[in-house]
Amino acid sequence: MDYLETLNEEQKKAVLATEGPVLIVAGAGAGKTKTITHRILHLIRTGVRPENILAITFTNKAAREMRERVMLLLESPRTDLKIQISQGQTFGIPFVSTFHALGVQIIKENAPLLKLPRHFTIFDKSDSKKALKDAFNYIGVDPKEVIEKVQNIISSEKGRGNSLADYLERGAYDYTSELTKKIWQRYEEILSRDNALDFDDLLLKTLKLLKNPEVLERYQNRFVYIHVDEYQDTNLVQNEIVAMLARKNKNLCVVGDTDQNIYSWRGAEIKNMLHFERTYPDVQTFFLEENYRSTKTILAAANDVIQKNKYRIPKKLFTNNGDGEKIGLFEARNETDEAHFIALKCKDLIESNVPADEMAVLFRANFQSRALEEAFLAYGVPYQMLGTKFFERKEIKDVMSFIKASLSPENLSDFARVINVPARGIGKTTLQKIVAGKENELPAGMQSKIQNFREMLASFKIILEKEKPSVAVKYIIEKSGMEKMYSTGLEEDSDRLENIMELVSLATKYDPVVEVGIVPKHGEEDADFTTGQSAEESNESAIEKFLTDCSLTSDQDSLDGQKTGVKLMTVHSAKGLEFDYVFICGLEADLFPHKGFGEKRKSGEESEEERRLFYVALTRARKKLFLTHAGTRTIFGSQEVNSPSEFLDDVADKYVEKESYFGVEKSEPIFKIEF
Secondary structure, eight states: OOGGGSSSSHHHHHHHHHOOOEEEEEOTTHHHHHHHHHHHHHHTTTOOOOEHHHHHHHHHHHHHHHHHHHHHHHSSSHHHHHHHHHOOOOOOEEEEHHHHHHHHHHHHHHHGTTTOTTTOOOEHHHHHHHHHHHHHHHHHHOOTTTTHHHHHHHHHHHHOOHHHHHHHHOOOOOOOHHHHHHHHHHHHHHHHTEEEEEEHHHHHHHHHHHHHHHHHHHHHHHOOEESSSSSGGHHHHHHHHHHHHHTTTTEEEEEEOOGGGGGGGGGGHHHHHHHHHHHHHTOOEEEEESSSSSSSHHHHHHHHHHHTSSSOOOOOOOOOSSSOOOOOEEEEHHHHHHHHHHHHHHHHHHHHHHGGGGGGESSSSSGGGGHHHHHHHTTOOOOOOOOOOGGGGGGHHHHHHHHHHOOOOTTTHHHHTTTTTSSSSSHHHHHHHTTTGGGGSHHHHHHHEEEEEHHHHHHHHOOOOOOOHHHHHHHHHTTTTHHHTTTTOOHHHHHHHHHHHHHHHHHHTTSSSTTTOOOOOOTOOTTTTTEEEHHHHHHHHHHHHHHHHHHHHHHEEEGTOOOSSEEEEEHHHHHHHOOEEEOOOOOOOOOOOOOOOOOOOOOHHHHHHHHHHHHHHHTEEEEEEEEEEEEEEETTTTTEOBBBBEEEEEETHHHHOOOOOOOOEEEEEEESOOO
């Protein structure tokens, strides 16, 4: 059990406590992922079958990291795999995924119970918004003013476990709730028509399936040991799914930090973690408080800030790292002054050999990025804005729609999206006829065009089922005409062509791999010996995995494979990340803590979440923190005079040193830059 030697005492206790409910309160940078992965390794080493272990987290990035670390910990996993395959056995691995990916798996395995095909479509947020727009148009209401509100209401209701039927049973409180009822009904009709589920359905339908005793027992027998990462971020539906799966064996290990609960607006329920010991009276609780990330100065400031909150499981982070540098504080005249200080400081750090990727600028509201981007461009400082989602680009969504429409021809949304990509002379009127089931009323020439398109999709389906994902995606890009469409030589089209070609590169990661050194038995030459499936079955599974992962991609996933540079992002997007140097800007009253335009100032539990958000921002830094605020800031077109954030008062003076411009002579104007 030498693998336990790398753990501290509290981590070791948590790893060894394998039976019954376990609560691990893990502070920022305290090695929670290491603890979970070693716990999984320990379970397998002590005789638990790998396929009986489930680990759930929230982002693809976190799930991928956890999965890779588990596989690295298992001794010679590929050798073990070869031995078991040669003996005709099935090699199991722990199921490590996001909540939504787990939902997809359970739904696919039980699709007939929901009257869904295995190749059902997943609507991402933009797909859902388009469907809602169609619903608004269907009932003759302009969506501009209320579509976001209606979308949030539907998502929130589903996150609390409520279906359309539940919502319809309530009386209409106002115009918006009455409108939501009508829109939701039509929206569900569109989802049903396209054999589609939205993100919230992936959890809600999973919960529905688990209420079937036979289905529940099957997954309880499969997932005997359950781990949940970032437990403080679970909503009501996620928590109920976990509780149902763990009810039989009660081997539930949850890991989280109430001080990092920052997603209540997404439905995250801090009470799930606060009340865990009440729900499971025989729970064993462990505290991971030793921080391996930050300096003593950073942690001291973070501890002082968060201890003012009441709704938390008390803990205090400590570290054996050095004191480190003091926290830099810059008082700017306005947002431009602030942005230029940050850009210049980043430039200076880069010139002193600090990698640009080890710096991050965090802000509370998206609008703050404009001034920052201008300053970074002005000084030629490389940067990357987190939030440009690769899978939301039009050309990428078009390729994905070609794939989905080929696999599910009855999916009218994807069919309609690409029937005229590239242009085939098929307009809106024709589409309306197709959707209305009146295709036979169209002219013969138009019917021929539509038939040709359907035949092309049918040929794509054959390729998707028989070829590896990378080959199939490349084939579709070429034969659909998209490659030719973007081969104009224009810069914009070249970028789009590079993007869809990047999709081919991504697809190669899903190509089935045949084990080297294993001789197939007679008649099994077409088998994939990594999965034990036939080539066709393996390719089909691979394209399903490719589609699922692409549909579930999150903001943080867009960091992978991008150009290097200082990372600019909201604090919410920074959760789970860490950097050597971190700038937290806009620390002003009503900006951070945040008060939205026309909103009242937050109080009680809401204000505590803002403080938790600041705590998360502070604990992203390893070596040095910079805090900045501006005396005036232009917000919604008006220049406002601001007082410093109350959070700055919570950072003791002994931890802080004031910053000023550097490399600029005092006799010169500060902003001597030509744009």
